[in-house]
Amino acid sequence: MTNLTDDKDDRIRQVIAMIPEGRVSTYGNVARMAGLPGYARYVGHLLKHQDACSTLPWHRVISSTGKISLPVDSVSHSLQQQKLEAEGIVFRNGKIDLALYGWLTHNR
DNA sequence: TGCTTGACGCGCG
DNA sequence: ACGCGCGCCAAGC
Structure with a gap:
Protein backbone atom coordinates (compact mmCIF):
# COMPACT_ATOMS: atom_id res chain seq x y z
CA MET A 1 0.00 0.00 0.00
CA THR A 2 2.11 2.90 1.12
CA ASN A 3 4.90 1.67 -1.02
CA ARG A 13 6.37 7.01 -15.92
CA GLN A 14 4.40 10.23 -15.82
CA VAL A 15 7.42 12.25 -16.94
CA ILE A 16 8.21 9.87 -19.77
CA ALA A 17 4.60 10.02 -20.90
CA MET A 18 4.98 13.80 -21.23
CA ILE A 19 7.82 13.64 -23.73
CA PRO A 20 6.35 14.98 -26.98
CA GLU A 21 6.62 13.15 -30.27
CA GLY A 22 9.71 14.00 -32.23
CA ARG A 23 11.60 14.91 -29.07
CA VAL A 24 13.81 12.90 -26.73
CA SER A 25 15.00 13.06 -23.14
CA THR A 26 17.74 11.40 -21.14
CA TYR A 27 17.53 8.99 -18.22
CA GLY A 28 19.07 11.50 -15.90
CA ASN A 29 16.80 14.25 -17.09
CA VAL A 30 13.69 12.15 -16.63
CA LEU A 47 11.76 0.63 -18.47
CA LYS A 48 13.53 -2.66 -18.93
CA HIS A 49 11.16 -4.31 -16.52
CA GLN A 50 7.96 -3.14 -18.12
CA ASP A 51 8.88 -2.22 -21.74
CA ALA A 52 6.43 -3.94 -24.12
CA CYS A 53 3.17 -3.95 -22.21
CA SER A 54 3.28 -0.23 -21.61
CA THR A 55 1.99 2.59 -23.77
CA LEU A 56 4.86 4.75 -22.63
CA PRO A 57 7.09 6.31 -25.29
CA TRP A 58 10.09 4.48 -23.85
CA HIS A 59 11.95 4.94 -27.13
CA ARG A 60 12.20 8.68 -26.46
CA VAL A 61 14.51 8.05 -23.53
CA ILE A 62 18.19 7.88 -24.44
CA SER A 63 21.52 8.34 -22.70
CA SER A 64 23.02 11.75 -22.00
CA THR A 65 25.61 11.05 -24.67
CA GLY A 66 22.87 11.12 -27.29
CA ASP A 73 23.39 -5.56 -31.99
CA SER A 74 20.08 -6.05 -30.19
CA VAL A 75 16.66 -6.01 -31.77
CA SER A 76 15.48 -3.47 -29.23
CA HIS A 77 18.14 -1.07 -30.38
CA SER A 78 17.07 -1.09 -34.01
CA LEU A 79 13.46 -0.91 -32.93
CA GLN A 80 14.10 2.19 -30.85
CA GLN A 81 16.06 3.89 -33.60
CA GLN A 82 13.36 2.98 -36.05
CA LYS A 83 10.65 4.49 -33.87
CA LEU A 84 12.63 7.67 -33.39
CA GLU A 85 13.40 8.08 -37.05
CA ALA A 86 9.72 7.59 -37.75
CA GLU A 87 9.11 10.69 -35.64
CA GLY A 88 11.53 12.68 -37.73
CA ILE A 89 14.58 12.36 -35.52
CA VAL A 90 17.83 12.11 -37.44
CA PHE A 91 20.78 10.00 -36.31
CA ARG A 92 24.31 11.11 -37.05
CA ASN A 93 26.95 8.48 -36.46
CA GLY A 94 24.52 6.55 -34.29
CA LYS A 95 23.93 9.59 -32.13
CA ILE A 96 21.17 12.11 -31.64
CA ASP A 97 21.75 15.85 -31.35
CA LEU A 98 20.33 16.62 -27.91
CA ALA A 99 20.66 20.35 -28.50
CA LEU A 100 18.21 19.83 -31.32
CA TYR A 101 15.81 17.13 -30.14
CA GLY A 102 16.38 17.24 -26.40
CA TRP A 103 13.24 18.03 -24.50
CA LEU A 104 13.62 20.45 -21.60
CA THR A 105 17.18 19.35 -21.30
CA HIS A 106 20.09 21.47 -20.29
CA ASN A 107 19.72 24.90 -21.78
CA ARG A 108 22.42 25.26 -24.33
C1' DT B 1 22.64 -9.98 4.82
C1' DG B 2 26.29 -8.81 1.42
C1' DC B 3 28.13 -8.83 -3.25
C1' DT B 4 27.15 -8.32 -8.15
C1' DT B 5 24.68 -6.43 -12.03
C1' DG B 6 22.61 -2.87 -15.04
C1' DA B 7 18.41 0.58 -20.92
C1' DC B 8 23.16 6.07 -16.31
C1' DG B 9 26.14 10.33 -15.69
C1' DC B 10 30.22 12.91 -15.28
C1' DG B 11 34.96 14.19 -14.46
C1' DC B 12 39.86 13.06 -16.11
C1' DG B 13 43.66 11.91 -18.78
C1' DA C 1 36.90 13.15 -29.45
C1' DC C 2 37.16 9.00 -26.62
C1' DG C 3 38.02 5.50 -23.45
C1' DC C 4 38.22 4.66 -18.23
C1' DG C 5 36.98 4.84 -13.52
C1' DC C 6 34.03 6.12 -9.76
C1' DG C 7 29.63 7.43 -7.78
C1' DC C 8 24.45 6.54 -7.43
C1' DC C 9 20.18 3.48 -6.66
C1' DA C 10 17.31 -0.55 -6.72
C1' DA C 11 16.88 -5.51 -7.85
C1' DG C 12 18.62 -10.26 -8.13
C1' DC C 13 21.15 -14.15 -6.04
Whole structure:
Protein backbone atom coordinates (compact mmCIF):
# COMPACT_ATOMS: atom_id res chain seq x y z
CA MET A 1 0.00 0.00 0.00
CA THR A 2 2.11 2.90 1.12
CA ASN A 3 4.90 1.67 -1.02
CA LEU A 4 7.03 4.72 -1.70
CA THR A 5 8.79 2.85 -4.47
CA ASP A 6 5.60 2.65 -6.49
CA ASP A 7 5.15 6.36 -6.07
CA LYS A 8 8.55 6.94 -7.60
CA ASP A 9 7.81 4.59 -10.48
CA ASP A 10 4.58 6.41 -11.11
CA ARG A 11 6.25 9.81 -11.28
CA ILE A 12 8.94 8.53 -13.59
CA ARG A 13 6.37 7.01 -15.92
CA GLN A 14 4.40 10.23 -15.82
CA VAL A 15 7.42 12.25 -16.94
CA ILE A 16 8.21 9.87 -19.77
CA ALA A 17 4.60 10.02 -20.90
CA MET A 18 4.98 13.80 -21.23
CA ILE A 19 7.82 13.64 -23.73
CA PRO A 20 6.35 14.98 -26.98
CA GLU A 21 6.62 13.15 -30.27
CA GLY A 22 9.71 14.00 -32.23
CA ARG A 23 11.60 14.91 -29.07
CA VAL A 24 13.81 12.90 -26.73
CA SER A 25 15.00 13.06 -23.14
CA THR A 26 17.74 11.40 -21.14
CA TYR A 27 17.53 8.99 -18.22
CA GLY A 28 19.07 11.50 -15.90
CA ASN A 29 16.80 14.25 -17.09
CA VAL A 30 13.69 12.15 -16.63
CA ALA A 31 14.78 11.29 -13.10
CA ARG A 32 15.46 14.95 -12.38
CA MET A 33 12.09 16.06 -13.66
CA ALA A 34 10.46 13.37 -11.58
CA GLY A 35 12.07 14.99 -8.58
CA LEU A 36 14.54 12.14 -8.20
CA PRO A 37 18.02 13.37 -9.03
CA GLY A 38 20.52 10.54 -9.18
CA TYR A 39 17.95 7.95 -10.21
CA ALA A 40 19.06 7.82 -13.84
CA ARG A 41 19.96 4.17 -13.57
CA TYR A 42 16.68 3.33 -11.95
CA VAL A 43 14.78 4.86 -14.86
CA GLY A 44 16.48 2.40 -17.17
CA HIS A 45 15.79 -0.46 -14.81
CA LEU A 46 12.14 0.47 -14.71
CA LEU A 47 11.76 0.63 -18.47
CA LYS A 48 13.53 -2.66 -18.93
CA HIS A 49 11.16 -4.31 -16.52
CA GLN A 50 7.96 -3.14 -18.12
CA ASP A 51 8.88 -2.22 -21.74
CA ALA A 52 6.43 -3.94 -24.12
CA CYS A 53 3.17 -3.95 -22.21
CA SER A 54 3.28 -0.23 -21.61
CA THR A 55 1.99 2.59 -23.77
CA LEU A 56 4.86 4.75 -22.63
CA PRO A 57 7.09 6.31 -25.29
CA TRP A 58 10.09 4.48 -23.85
CA HIS A 59 11.95 4.94 -27.13
CA ARG A 60 12.20 8.68 -26.46
CA VAL A 61 14.51 8.05 -23.53
CA ILE A 62 18.19 7.88 -24.44
CA SER A 63 21.52 8.34 -22.70
CA SER A 64 23.02 11.75 -22.00
CA THR A 65 25.61 11.05 -24.67
CA GLY A 66 22.87 11.12 -27.29
CA LYS A 67 23.17 7.42 -27.97
CA ILE A 68 20.73 4.60 -27.49
CA SER A 69 21.69 2.72 -24.34
CA LEU A 70 20.66 -0.67 -25.65
CA PRO A 71 23.22 -3.02 -27.19
CA VAL A 72 23.86 -2.01 -30.79
CA ASP A 73 23.39 -5.56 -31.99
CA SER A 74 20.08 -6.05 -30.19
CA VAL A 75 16.66 -6.01 -31.77
CA SER A 76 15.48 -3.47 -29.23
CA HIS A 77 18.14 -1.07 -30.38
CA SER A 78 17.07 -1.09 -34.01
CA LEU A 79 13.46 -0.91 -32.93
CA GLN A 80 14.10 2.19 -30.85
CA GLN A 81 16.06 3.89 -33.60
CA GLN A 82 13.36 2.98 -36.05
CA LYS A 83 10.65 4.49 -33.87
CA LEU A 84 12.63 7.67 -33.39
CA GLU A 85 13.40 8.08 -37.05
CA ALA A 86 9.72 7.59 -37.75
CA GLU A 87 9.11 10.69 -35.64
CA GLY A 88 11.53 12.68 -37.73
CA ILE A 89 14.58 12.36 -35.52
CA VAL A 90 17.83 12.11 -37.44
CA PHE A 91 20.78 10.00 -36.31
CA ARG A 92 24.31 11.11 -37.05
CA ASN A 93 26.95 8.48 -36.46
CA GLY A 94 24.52 6.55 -34.29
CA LYS A 95 23.93 9.59 -32.13
CA ILE A 96 21.17 12.11 -31.64
CA ASP A 97 21.75 15.85 -31.35
CA LEU A 98 20.33 16.62 -27.91
CA ALA A 99 20.66 20.35 -28.50
CA LEU A 100 18.21 19.83 -31.32
CA TYR A 101 15.81 17.13 -30.14
CA GLY A 102 16.38 17.24 -26.40
CA TRP A 103 13.24 18.03 -24.50
CA LEU A 104 13.62 20.45 -21.60
CA THR A 105 17.18 19.35 -21.30
CA HIS A 106 20.09 21.47 -20.29
CA ASN A 107 19.72 24.90 -21.78
CA ARG A 108 22.42 25.26 -24.33
C1' DT B 1 22.64 -9.98 4.82
C1' DG B 2 26.29 -8.81 1.42
C1' DC B 3 28.13 -8.83 -3.25
C1' DT B 4 27.15 -8.32 -8.15
C1' DT B 5 24.68 -6.43 -12.03
C1' DG B 6 22.61 -2.87 -15.04
C1' DA B 7 18.41 0.58 -20.92
C1' DC B 8 23.16 6.07 -16.31
C1' DG B 9 26.14 10.33 -15.69
C1' DC B 10 30.22 12.91 -15.28
C1' DG B 11 34.96 14.19 -14.46
C1' DC B 12 39.86 13.06 -16.11
C1' DG B 13 43.66 11.91 -18.78
C1' DA C 1 36.90 13.15 -29.45
C1' DC C 2 37.16 9.00 -26.62
C1' DG C 3 38.02 5.50 -23.45
C1' DC C 4 38.22 4.66 -18.23
C1' DG C 5 36.98 4.84 -13.52
C1' DC C 6 34.03 6.12 -9.76
C1' DG C 7 29.63 7.43 -7.78
C1' DC C 8 24.45 6.54 -7.43
C1' DC C 9 20.18 3.48 -6.66
C1' DA C 10 17.31 -0.55 -6.72
C1' DA C 11 16.88 -5.51 -7.85
C1' DG C 12 18.62 -10.26 -8.13
C1' DC C 13 21.15 -14.15 -6.04
